[in-house]
Amino acid sequence: MTTPADLPVVVIGAGPTGLAAAAHLIGHGIEPLVLEAGPAAATAVRDWSHVRLFSTWSELTDPAAEKLLAPTGWTRPAADTYPTGGDWVRQYLQPLADALGDTVRYGATVTGVSRLGRDRVVDADREQQPFTVRIARADGTEERVLGRAVIDASGTWSTPGPIGADGLPARGERAASAHVSYRVPDLRDPAVRARYAGRRTAVIGSGASAFTALTALAELARSEPGTHAVWILRRGIGGATFGGGSADQLPARGALGLAARAAVDDGYADAVTGFRTEAVEPADGPGLVLVGEDGRRLAPVDEVVVLTGLRPDLSFLSELRLALDERLQAPAALAPLIDPNQHSCGSVRPHGHRELSHPEQGVHLVGMKSYGRAPTFLAMTGYEQVRSVAAALAGDTGSADRVELTLPETGVCGGAGLFDDPAATQAGGGCCGS
Template identity: 50%
Template sequence: MTERRNDLPVAIIGAGPVGLATAANLIERGITPIIFEKGADVGSAIRQWGHIRLFSPWRHNIDPASRRLLEPTGWSEPRLTSLPYGAELVEKYLKPLAAVPAINAALRTSAKVTAVSRVGMDKSHSRDRNERPFLVRVETADGTVRDHQVRAVVDTSGTWAHPNPLGQAGLPAPGEAEAMMAGLITEPLPDITGADRALFAGKHIMVIGAGHSAANTLLALGQLVKNEPGTRVSWAVRGADASRLYGGGDLDGLPARGQLGTRLRGLVEDGHIELHTSFTTTSFSVSDGLAVTGTTPDGDVTLDVDLLIPATGFRPDLEILREIRLELDPIVEAPRDLGPLIDPEFHSCGTVPAHGASVLAHPDRDFYIAGMKSYGRAPTFLLSTGYEQVRSIVAALAGDREAANQVHLDLPETGVCSTGLGGSADTPAADATEAVEPASSCCATPEPLLDRHGLKEDPLMMRNNAGVLFVCVKNGGKSQMAGGLMRHLTGGTVTVYTAGTTPGAVLNAQSVESLAELGIDISGEHTKSITAEMLADVDLIITLGSEAVVDQIPGIEMRHWDTDEPSLRGIDGMERMRLVRDDIHVRVKDLAAELSGDKS
């Protein structure tokens, strides 16, 4: 009988958020990790969608054990209610975490895991199997291959590198590989309004898929349609019912995600996006562009496009695990006991129960798949879920069964996840009585919310038909003055809304009078709250004053104006209000010039 080697490290595949959280938990337990990351740095997959914001705020994206490692280093925690870009997740969280000495010593970058097995035996051998160390074969950037012996393996490598095919029945359509080789099918989630803008501007772009990444991509393309002449967008989905493509709107437990469907519906109804329902892709043909043929209830249809963006979801790469004894759910390719808990036809990200080592275990003892990859083909994963998974797994590896079995999550209830914005391109077309399309990812990779880094980097985004929402607390003074000044200065070329976080009953009479002195009449305005209709129609939200706070809304630029408050200097009455007005006037003039593209 072979003695188990508990002196060996625990291998972690992937240095993303869940992989580093695994390492943090191991370090707290006094267990040595070794982390293999195929990219050149931590979070390499996230860096590829760094221009994208997550649906979930920071409070759901920071692992507790990782926080405890970071706090003694002087790390500055982000505002927990704000929504991070992918790039911010890396720069403000993963990179500082990787710099912690204990993590840094365990990290191996440019180290691609090509196989996992047991030392001295393949999958078919059983005698003393669980006492044998694991063998992890790693190839480095220079082509060197080395076998590492480890006591346990936690695979957190994700699914980003393995998108689902575009054809029917889970298979690539004829001509799909050739179209990809020709560069006519892009990578998922390109930076359409940023670095990749020139690739798409003025082209006929097709999007296939009905998931959140499709919605994100389409919102960005909608901006190009408005601002880049000649840009045309076609969107093909398998489903027949267009209404279910737009999700839950205001009913969504994650408001940022709920806004996706509302804004997307507007782009379709306004004619900026051509929607093709009941479309099953059957072939691709490469010529000067790309001919995409699909079957529809009215017969075959061929669309000639310049580029196609896939948005059909992802699946796990199980090839490196061929010599590991896995027990997978036959439907979603998750661990067998987890599969029924995450089936997207029945569960959303907020209704999946907390689960840990006992649910994630496989026949090969001390081997686990965690994070996004543990969900297989199901797209309803949350980072918080992954963090609780690995906390429990590490407790089990440490022999603390009580802690391993006590699993808990506090997540937003998001039932609409299972009733709209479906994922796979191969979801059957259904009538209203049939099962809904599977949901796309809620908060974690690879389905976060597309947005851009800032207005100043790309004023074109807002020059035509710009929409601005001014927000103060009561919507009786500062926001109303800003709205009145913007309407006056832009002559209706900018759509202007005002709202309050806690609206009062009436407008401030001195605010009305101060604008009347400039010939601007806002006496007919009334106080109001922020509505979904406003958010669907604006590109920029500006909060005014020290007390107004609006959480980050993905897809919308957010700014804050810390306006002058003369009362702090003992100035009150109309003298105070004129000073406040004049401060806002200067800011609004600058903004109006920016939105018009005037940089003088």
């Protein structure tokens, strides 16, 4: 008879944190089963393969994963260099997934997680039941797998924030979808470049992703006359708007903020402050008009790039008993430590399985998913999370509670950052490393 202890730990997502979780589980003698919706490892990272991270290689690989890779002949990249998302995939993430072999299943979209035979209301023998995970396969078939525990490392990439300042799509946002993008544009692509060259683009957002979009559009404007950005901020511009600058312990992150400031100072972007978008309307001629909650109507733009953060998809976890913060949608014990109103990447104190636990024992949200709507995540944070969680699942409480992590200070993180000209900052562009 199969007992929950005989079952694998189901890991949702074959991104950086999910793959690291599998490596740590194997290190403890626990079988993982990694379910990836995409056709290859790190599907989300592949979507921003043009992005240069502001973390170096030394901060982007996990020790347990390196041990797993060593027998394959893997060569560690130079520690002090800054990879793009594509580099991260080619030189580390896909090789790690390959080393995990059949442990990773692709084309497996998780549509629901519950306790076997128990919905979220039922108490009787709940903790004795294994988890049941429903999967939609790429070929249209459905499958059910059982697990002793569930680690959700599915991230937040699939659910970007909308234009509306109230957290809902602005009136007319969906109708204007042909001219609205929720990603930093890859201007290496001729079709994407043509979309923005010689045109006015509104960039909505105030984090690293907005910085990189502004910087990329400024670079395009230097060679394509008529290219101009309108930077929409819901608040004003203050001393911390552009991050830590030269004081940032992640030099490339600081340089990214300085490059965004230069885009404004050099006239390639106009900053519109205190503007909270209520509607997107067709202009009298070509283009779109953004309408503020205060009634202001901006001059028409041709394109809108929305970089207002990401949020977790919790829909497939609805039958689990989760303790989530009412604001951030992060684990309740973790939320005070990562509140973006109080913390940057570097001021988040070390945390592990206890802060990531829920009333539903055996369930952990890790990586970007664990941060909910907070943008202050670094890759090394996720690696330490799954090290702690794997140790706890193995019964090694001492190791699980010994959470030690020193993070670079200063600046504000958020999403993925693009910088197509590494020489301009000496180090490259930026991403928290998620």
